[in-house]
Amino acid sequence: MTPIDETDRRILRLLQANARITNAELAERVALSPSPCWRRVRRLEASGLIRAYVTLLDPHALGLDVSVFVRVRIESHREEVVQAFEAAVQARPEIVECYRMTGGTDYLLRVVTSDIAAYDRFLGEVLMHLPGVASMDSGFALRQVKYTTAMPL
Structure with a gap:
């Protein structure tokens, strides 16, 4: 550090x-x-403390009104399964965040789409076919209470 x-x-x-x-x-x-x-x-x-300079976009202004949190369990924790899953997640722009978790969920994803029908299509065409997925559970965000990219200093 x-x-x-x-x-x-x-x-x-x-x-x-x-x-x-x-x-x-x-x-x-x-x-x-x-x-x-x-x-x-x-x-x-x-030193890497400043990683990048970015422009934050308003998802609602872009028509991306639905934010979905998807809890994913993978079928195996073998290195090749984990790598394939993570590479597939990296390739999808709709998945804006991905965290490897402890407990009963292996990964937590945040997916943004225009509406529920678009999420349903993304679920059926993409998420269900990600490598190594054993099960998943989706939760829709009703309202964003807090969002920041600022780290507490």
Whole structure:
């Protein structure tokens, strides 16, 4: 783990809130001159603390109004089964999140689609045919109460 100080934390908080902030504005807001601020950001990037800069899209504005959480059990935990399942999941843009779990569920997926009929098609045409799937259970999100990509610093 890369050690970070309070100035690094302030930089990271500001970048999480607005990755398009200019270096000059960032430097001013963390009370540094631009060059040392730029060097700190580059160090945070090189260390892997900053993985990427992204644009977050509004799923509803794109017509992706249904979010489904799918609990998946796989038939075997052999390496080739796990690798095939995870590779298939990586290839599907409708699956926006995937977590390997402990307990009775092997994986938790979050799938986004335009409507329930689109999810039903995706379930029948894709999910049920993912390599190694033994069983699955879907739960529909009724309302998003909290969503953030910001890590607590």
